[in-house]
Amino acid sequence: MDNRPVGVFDSGLGGLTAVREIMNILPSENVIYFGDTGRVPYGGRSRETIIKYARQDVQFLQSFDLKAIVIACGTVSTTAMDVITREYTLPIFGVVDPTARRAAGATRNGKIALIGTQATVRSGAYERLIQKWNPEAEVRAYPCPLFVPLVENGRFRRGDIVIETVASEYLKPIRDWGADTLVLGCTHYPLLMDVIGEYLGGGVVLVNSGVEVAADLKRQLRIRDLTADPGQSGDCCYYVSDSVEGFSQLASVFLNRDLSDSVEKVDIEKY
Amino acid sequence: MDNRPVGVFDSGLGGLTAVREIMNILPSENVIYFGDTGRVPYGGRSRETIIKYARQDVQFLQSFDLKAIVIACGTVSTTAMDVITREYTLPIFGVVDPTARRAAGATRNGKIALIGTQATVRSGAYERLIQKWNPEAEVRAYPCPLFVPLVENGRFRRGDIVIETVASEYLKPIRDWGADTLVLGCTHYPLLMDVIGEYLGGGVVLVNSGVEVAADLKRQLRIRDLTADPGQSGDCCYYVSDSVEGFSQLASVFLNRDLSDSVEKVDIEKY
Incomplete structure (x- = not known):
């Protein structure tokens, strides 16, 4: 059993569709979400820039004591996954x-x-x-x-x-x-x-x-004996690189529920 | 007479519509353009983030020996102009x-x-x-x-x-x-x-x-005795914060002519 949180990141809000699925099938897991709303969207940028941004996103999440990271961004998973997984020892799962x-x-x-x-x-x-x-x-x-x-x-x-x-x-x-x-x-x-x-x-x-990466996370946590105490109710904390207000408005659409949890701003260029 | 270049910046490609007008009515001026293509668009971001990005854009342009800066971005001109002009002694003109x-x-x-x-x-x-x-x-x-x-x-x-x-x-x-x-x-x-x-x-x-800021620049350079030698033919150098290839493709649409001039990439987060 391991109650440390799972880190999840995306270029912006899209990854919340994966968070929604994770909360559905893994209700005991704590999640720390980072959305790079100050630099969204990633999808039209070059491979070099996407790798640079993804490294900073992972570095920020690494400032928490995590048990795993989910790259809930199609662009980063397809473009930077190989580079990122080589650089870190923490289990990192992508959508692809x-x-x-x-x-x-x-x-x-x-x-x-x-x-x-x-x-x-x-x-x-x-x-x-x-x-x-x-x-x-x-x-x-x-x-x-x-x-x-x-x-x-x-x-x-x-x-x-x-x-x-x-x-x-x-x-x-x-x-x-x-x-x-x-x-x-x-x-x-x-x-x-x-x-x-x-x-x-x-x-x-x-x-x-989003559905597939959540199911994969469930499988991977079980295989590695990293699942959280099933008796606990998981929390989600949100971090963004632009204003908290702009994020909270749209986030409820992606999560399909009100965003009552905490949202904080991060200076991602420092990571 | 002053042959130093004019710096022009925008969040991305939009400012090129202003560069086109500057080239039309001030053909002797040298222009250095910076487009923050690695973080475009600015228009949906918070005031705090826009000011931070605008400062870095000006800092980068200041690394050249310029006679003036044009903020060819509606979002920066309306949101960060007061802060930016207070911080620098160089003449800075916006579109507003x-x-x-x-x-x-x-x-x-x-x-x-x-x-x-x-x-x-x-x-x-x-x-x-x-x-x-x-x-x-x-x-x-x-x-x-x-x-x-x-x-x-x-x-x-x-x-x-x-x-x-x-x-x-x-x-x-x-x-x-x-x-x-x-x-x-x-x-x-x-x-x-x-x-x-x-x-x-x-x-x-x-x-x-774009038309108005170009006409204003012409007026301002004349008032301050900063116009370039009318015998010279002005050049434009382009800098971007994402890949050069992605920029060159679209830039010709905005400039309404082929982009034969030089384009270079900048790490804008260092400024």
């Missing part, structure tokens, strides 16, 4: 491994599409891992750079012509190709499940990286 | 003063609308300055948070249902109110002039902050 494994097993026709930020698509990480688990599968990746700003501006509901137009442009080649499995390769995208599901139809399996 | 003066003089019915980022609207800077020049005028400000990401994703052309829908939502209250003057309070917005002009109709004067 479990999500790729789920997608590899879910496809029936062997056509798996991936949507993500420009950096995630550029990395090729999902293609490599999915093909490790399912060498027969064909993977095609599509960047969706406007999804993050649209979601962060509250435009993720069915019936909104702006998100529906952008979604249909991004998803048309996926529907035309006939993929039966779609990886939501960015932790912002679960908020778009209704819009995406409606456009692609019920025959396409949507793989949610 | 000349743009507010132009708008104050252009209105005939006294109804002036302002569009800008969330930070620009929150600052109230345009309202204060316009009313200094025209105490009769009424000013109403409207935040347009999606305009910057849409422009940066190339969605600024007439006939694009996404930008036209977003623009009509943002601009409808302005048209309903009957403003005859609209301040484009962000240096990204000149790329939207066609879309905005079509929606509002020809009776509304669109005040372009």
Whole structure:
């Protein structure tokens, strides 16, 4: 048993969809969340800049006595995971491994599409891992750079012509190709499940990286004998690199509940 | 006569619309441009973070022997200008003063609308300055948070249902109110002039902050006897805080010409 908290970070708010899943299936775990809201979004930046920011995010989380870190950011998991895991001894889990494994097993026709930020698509990480688990599968990746700003501006509901137009442009080649499995390769995208599901139809399996990374964390903590005392009720503390007010407003949308817990500001450039 | 360069900075690419105007009307001036592409956009961030970033941007430009600095960013000009000008002895010009003066003089019915980022609207800077020049005028400000990401994703052309829908939502209250003057309070917005002009109709004067700050710079350099040798042909050097490749692609859209000049990367967090 180990009651030390799990650190979770993302470029901004998206990672909260993973926190929501962690709280659902691991209610005894304490979580320390860092959202780099002062430098969000990461998805359009270069690999070099993403690695630099990810290092600072991990360094900040390392200032707590943690038992593990979850990279709840599709962009960092695909672009900087190899560098980051080499540099630290703490167990670090990203979204790509479990999500790729789920997608590899879910496809029936062997056509798996991936949507993500420009950096995630550029990395090729999902293609490599999915093909490790399912060498027969064909993977095609599509960047969706406007999804993050649209979601962060509250435009993720069915019936909104702006998100529906952008979604249909991004998803048309996926529907035309006939993929039966779609990886939501960015932790912002679960908020778009209704819009995406409606456009692609019920025959396409949507793989949610927040759900997969939470399930993987549960498995990994059990294997390493790191689970918290099941009798305790876990807490979550939030840290951000821009103002606390701006964060709290939107966070409740991602968490799907009121953010009553504590939020503090951090000078991330010092790490 | 003074051949030292003028420093120009913005959160990212938007300020290039001001550089374009400076090159047009001051072809002998050397310009050093800094775009903080590693931390763009600024417009949704807190005042505290914007001031911190603006200080680093000025510190970096100060590493050159400059004769003046132009803040070609609506968000920094409205939010951090007072703090920044107090801290440095170099002449520093922002977009707000000349743009507010132009708008104050252009209105005939006294109804002036302002569009800008969330930070620009929150600052109230345009309202204060316009009313200094025209105490009769009424000013109403409207935040347009999606305009910057849409422009940066190339969605600024007439006939694009996404930008036209977003623009009509943002601009409808302005048209309903009957403003005859609209301040484009962000240096990204000149790329939207066609879309905005079509929606509002020809009776509304669109005040372009890039044009106004360039005209102001010309006036100020003349007053202070700082203009460059008119026989020389000015150069522009570009510095960015993220990758050079990503910048060069989009920059030509903002400059309306090929970016053949040099671009270098800077570690802005060191300043």
